[in-house]
Amino acid sequence: MTRAAQVIVVGGGPGGASTAWQLATLGLDVLVLDRARFPRDKTCAECLSPQASRILATMGALEAVEAEAARLTGMLVRAPSGDVIHGEYAAAHGFRGFRDRCLAIRRRTLDAILVERARMAGARVHEGARVVDVLRAHGTRGRATGVRVLDADGATRDLHAALVVGADGLRSVVARRLSLGARLPWPRRLAFQCHVRGLPGVGLLGEMHVERDGFVGIADVGGGVTNVAMVAPAGVARRGLAAHGSPAKFMEAWLSRAPQLAPRFAQAMRVSPVRATGPFASHARRAHAPGAALVGDAADFFDPFTGEGMYSALRGGELLAPFAAEAARLLDAAHADERRAARALAAYDAARRREFRGKWTVERLIALSVAHPMLVNRAARALSRRRDLADLLVGVAGDIVPPATVLNARYLWELFGVRADGTAARATTFQG
Ligand SMILES: Cc1cc2nc3c(=O)[nH]c(=O)nc-3n(C[C@H](O)[C@H](O)[C@H](O)COP(=O)(O)OP(=O)(O)OC[C@H]3O[C@@H](n4cnc5c(N)ncnc54)[C@H](O)[C@@H]3O)c2cc1C
Incomplete structure (x- = not known):
């Protein structure tokens, strides 16, 4: 059995490129496999949350992205009632992100820049390589030991690695083969x-x-x-x-x-x-299995309304890298230490749950409102009159404001306690 790399990353979108860049920078031998050839399109609203710029800067990609992107200072949301909410990323609440603008850029441009940064950090990238299966030790139940690839010419080959990272998006073949993926029944x-x-x-x-x-x-x-x-x-x-x-x-x-x-x-x-x-909503029960981890949409994606999946994918790569590096080194040793490697991957899963839990709750509450015109109209009436509340919500969507700032009784009281004339039952200011 020949080893193709220490880590195989399946998928070279934002999640895969970020993971590969991080791991290559840590000195690991990384192979990225993507079924597409870059530049390629991807169905997306193409707005990168302001905080994503920090990760782009770390990867040395920010300048190239900024040269091509439009800058958006905030969001305008129009409810079915006609009420319009206007929120800005730079606002009086005092929370500040790495940048106070969202970068909006075509995915064919962005993803090509990111995958090139991974390549420049030392990762090898094979394009036109579709992964069709995950190889397991001891038949179908053992730890992941590599992937089976279907090349453009129709030939299959087996590539082995100490660790497999599934960064292959919504209908992740890695998640499915390892029985990690779980579609959510709602929203469809x-x-x-x-x-x-x-x-x-x-x-x-x-x-x-x-x-x-x-x-x-x-x-x-x-x-x-x-x-x-x-x-x-x-x-x-x-x-x-x-x-x-x-x-x-x-x-x-x-x-x-x-x-x-x-x-x-x-x-x-x-x-x-x-x-x-579509449909999109899916959430892996665990973002890891023996010898494998999931990142980006392969691990979870809920709904495009709050659509910061690219930030989550980039940040997911950052979170995963140190744990993946440790696991890969443990599994790569002459006597693979599977237990410690499993603990490292479980620690990654715990870290991403801590990091994203609040945002997941906000996403679900917003998706619920959007599905019910009465709710969205009610919230829009209040938010259209309370710019401070709208700025906070847009700041949460932009990963600038901590979700806990809006996930509390005080914010909800301010939101739903607003009278029709726009005054709050009890005025409060929110500060970062
Ligand atoms: C309608 C819509 C609007 C959205 N708008 C936004 C937005 O404005 N802002 C935002 O941040 N997010 C948005 N998102 C979410 C965002 O597109 C995703 O969260 C993001 O692309 C996730 O990145 P990823 O790297 O995990 O997956 P992807 O970007 O999907 O990348 C996966 C990569 O894996 C490759 N791949 C897949 N299967 C295989 C295989 N079997 N073998 C080899 N390679 C494979 C694909 O070719 C692809 O390059 C939107 C999503 C939708 C559906």
């Missing part, structure tokens, strides 16, 4: 995304328009191009596809029904195909 939504040119009114704010039958995100992604990402409940999407015949026609019809959007989209020109994906 499908996304339709494309790029347009000439959309009037696009500015420094990312826009989110919530309608009764879904929502759409709109963001300048640089070079005069606007990203349009529409998300609908699976039932609405299936009926829409059946009625309109194609994702593009369904998306056009959906946008033309929103009175504030129709005149704008009438002036825009679509410059990419409409890409469809």
Whole structure:
């Protein structure tokens, strides 16, 4: 059995590139396998949360990304009632991120930059290499010892490593083969995304328009191009596809029904195909198994509304690297210490739960509101009148404000205790 690398990372998206960069920088021999060839597109609203810039800077990628990206200073969310919430990343609450702007950039550009940084750190990257199985010691139950790859020419080959990292996104083959993946029954939504040119009114704010039958995100992604990402409940999407015949026609019809959007989209020109994906919600029971770990969407992704999956994937790589390095070295030794390696990987899982738990709760509460127009209208009425509360929520979405700041009785009281005239039952200021 020949060893291909100390660590095989399956997937070269933000999660895989970040993990590979970190591990290569720590001196490990890393091989990244991706079924795609970069640059490649990925269905995404393409907004990188402000805090992601810190990790891009660490990876030496920030300058290249900033040269291509549009900068967004905050978010505008329009509820079905027409109430508009406006929140900024740099706000009076005093919390400050590494940057106070979100970078919006096409994934074909961003991901190519990131995977190149991993390569420059010393990772080898094989593109056009689809992983179809995880190799296990002792048949199907033992620890992961490598992967089976289907090459572009149809040939398969087995590649062995001390550790396998599944960074292969939503329908992760690594998670499935190791029985780690678990689809969540709710929310079941499908996304339709494309790029347009000439959309009037696009500015420094990312826009989110919530309608009764879904929502759409709109963001300048640089070079005069606007990203349009529409998300609908699976039932609405299936009926829409059946009625309109194609994702593009369904998306056009959906946008033309929103009175504030129709005149704008009438002036825009679509410059990419409409890409469809979903349902998304999945959450691995554990982000590790003997000889393997999961990172990014392969470990969990909930809903594109709060959509900071790229930050979680980049940060996940940062969290995983020291534990993965320890586990790989323990498993690579002449007498592999499987117990200590398993403990290192379990410690990674605990670290990511500590890190993301608050954000997961906020995501679920927001997804719940978005699914119920009455709730979202109620929250929007309050937030449209209380900029301080809106700034905090946008700050949480941007990974600048700790989730605990909004996950408490005081914030919820301020939010739902706001009277129709915009004054709070009891005025309080929130400070970072
Ligand atoms: C509609 C929508 C909008 C979103 N908007 C945003 C947003 O605005 N901001 C944000 O931060 N996040 C957003 N997200 C989430 C974001 O796209 C993901 O969280 C992020 O891409 C996760 O990165 P990743 O590296 O884990 O996975 P991915 O980016 O999916 O990368 C996985 C990589 O693995 C490769 N791969 C997959 N299977 C295999 C295989 N079998 N063998 C080899 N390679 C394989 C793929 O080619 C890919 O390159 C959105 C998601 C959706 C669906």
